Amino acid sequence: MRAAVYSRFGPPEVLTLRQVPKPEPRDDEVLIRVRAMTVTSAECAMRRGEPLWGRVVLGFRRPRRRMRTLGTELAGEIERVGAKVTRFRPGDEVFAFTGFRLGGNAEYVCLPQRASLAPKPVNLGFEEAAAAVDGASTALYFLRRSGLRRGHKVLVYGASGSIGTYAVQLAKHFGAHVTAVCGPANAAFVTGLGADAVVDYTKEDYGGRGELYDIVFDTLGKSSFSQARPALTRDGRYASTTGLRSTFLSLATAMSRGRKVVTGMSIDKNDSLPFLKNLIEAEELRVVIDRRYTFDQLAEAHRYVETGHKRGNVVVTIPW
Numbered sequence: 137m138r139a140a141v142y143s144r145f146g147p148p149e150v151l152t153l154r155q156v157p158k159p160e161p162r163d164d165e166v167l168i169r170v171r172a173m174t175v176t177s178a179e180c181a182m183r184r185g186e187p188l189w190g191r192v193v194l195g196f197r198r199p200r201r202r203m204r205t206l207g208t209e210l211a212g213e214i215e216r217v218g219a220k221v222t223r224f225r226p227g228d229e230v231f232a233f234t235g236f237r238l239g240g241n242a243e244y245v246c247l248p249q250r251a252s253l254a255p256k257p258v259n260l261g262f263e264e265a266a267a268a269v270d271g272a273s274t275a276l277y278f279l280r281r282s283g284l285r286r287g288h289k290v291l292v293y294g295a296s297g298s299i300g301t302y303a304v305q306l307a308k309h310f311g312a313h314v315t316a317v318c319g320p321a322n323a324a325f326v327t328g329l330g331a332d333a334v335v336d337y338t339k340e341d342y343g344g345r346g347e348l349y350d351i352v353f354d355t356l357g358k359s360s361f362s363q364a365r366p367a368l369t370r371d372g373r374y375a376s377t378t379g380l381r382s383t384f385l386s387l388a389t390a391m392s393r394g395r396k397v398v399t400g401m402s403i404d405k406n407d408s409l410p411f412l413k414n415l416i417e418a419e420e421l422r423v424v425i426d427r428r429y430t431f432d433q434l435a436e437a438h439r440y441v442e443t444g445h446k447r448g449n450v451v452v453t454i455p456w
């Protein structure tokens with residue numbers, strides 16, 4: 137089978153499509169024929185070997201052998217199942233998150249039946265299903281951890297990105313009033329997703345508007361707790377998807393009264409995928425795809441994602 141392999145950190149050109157052995161499912165694993173995958177900002181950073189502290193996991197001088205094929209979210213068809221698999225059958229169409237195993241940039245992937253894996257929404261093709269995994273479940277994870285409730289005022293920073301487009305829609309679904317922070321070209325777009333108010337990050341600092349929010353959700357890690365603080369209610373939450381600093385601040389604020397920093401990693405998506413599937417099938421959640429590439433254009437997809445200006449998700453398909 138073909139897989140995208142990289143053996144040194146660097147620009148998109150380090151990714152090469154190679155023939156590698158097709159994996160064999162163990163007793164508790166399923167073998168998925170991958171039909172679509174995404175390219176995320178997080179994977180572009182891994183390819184570059186960033187942030188530097190991330191190399192504790194990725195490998196110090198070069199990527200660890202078992203992490204040389206990137207790819208975290210995918211959709212496809214189950215081709216075979218191991219002897220002890222009870223949750224899935226050959227022919228099932230699934231969407232999945234590989235997590236720290238990575239390996240999704242390949243024609244076949246093996247995953248344990250208890251991994252972040254679920255039947256894909258019936259009303260989505262493989263491309264949309266692949267793009268409905270990480271951004272959506274990460275948005276859900278942070279909104280839940282921030283204690284989102286009906287009637288809350290929520291500000292989503294980076295509303296036009298993958299996590300952001302889902303965060304706007306999910307916060308609206310849960311009955312919040314949503315302010316979206318995005319660039320001028322995306323104002324009408326995020327309003328179409330349900331945002332009640334829009335702040336243009338190129339013109340205005342959301343922290344200085346005199347509005348108060350129960351949750352400021354920084355989906356990109358480009359804002360900060362000090363920027364958010366004046367815009368938070370007395371026991372408001374600043375949720376951030378990235379950074380060691382956020383981890384430190386979440387520990388520090390957990391021990392004090394008042395405003396808190398929420399951070400973490402959305403890794404186990406076993407519960408959230410069926411929840412998202414139901415929302416998508418009820419047409420309560422839309423998947424936004426910016427661009428589509430084929431597998432042999434993977435490096436080109438990385439180049440585009442790396443601009444930092446994708447809208448929603450970028451999908452790579454494997455034609456069969």
Ligand SMILES: NC(=O)c1ccc[n+]([C@@H]2O[C@H](COP(=O)([O-])OP(=O)(O)OC[C@H]3O[C@@H](n4cnc5c(N)ncnc54)[C@H](OP(=O)(O)O)[C@@H]3O)[C@@H](O)[C@H]2O)c1
Nearest residue numbers: 177178274294296297298299319337356377401402445446
């Ligand atoms: N903690 C976790 O579990 C977890 C899980 C997944 C991802 N992550 C992290 O989450 C981050 C975001 O991922 P993502 O995939 O959602 O991002 P993304 O889709 O790559 O974000 C792209 C969007 O960001 C907007 N943008 C760029 N600069 C901006 C700024 N200064 N202010 C407001 N918007 C700006 C762009 O709009 P314009 O074109 O208008 O600039 C673009 O639409 C990554 O760093 C990733 O590592 C964390």
